[in-house]
Amino acid sequence: MMLIRRLEEEQSILVKEMSQHIMSLRKEIKGAEKLKENIRMGYFGDMSEDAAAGLKSVLMRRSSALESLCQQAVSMYSAIVDDLQIQDTECRTDTDDEYDLSGPESEED
Secondary structure (H helix, E strand, O other): OHHHHHHHHHHHHHHHHHHHHHHHHHHHHHHHHHHHHHHHOOOOOOOOHHHHHHHHHHHHHHHHHHHHHHHHHHHHHHHHOOOOOOOHHHHOOOOOOOOOOOOOOOOOO
């Protein structure tokens, strides 16, 4: 009886850690997306437009890599544990300008 209780406790801890890992990946994705949006809106401080475009490109690659990691984690964790209540679609972001590498433009025109 003690072993079963211990196993259930360990499973609960494992599910919590898996969820925290996925949530941390999501937080990283949102941070990269926010920076990309700031650059798209023209908020890039003292950087030149070329530097901002380069940073945006790096952020796009980082965002894509994080989304892939998140989807892989959800898929793998879901195969291990049935209690995981996270969908892989929650790892994706909706960006219209994902392949637009041009400089920031004003949307007020």
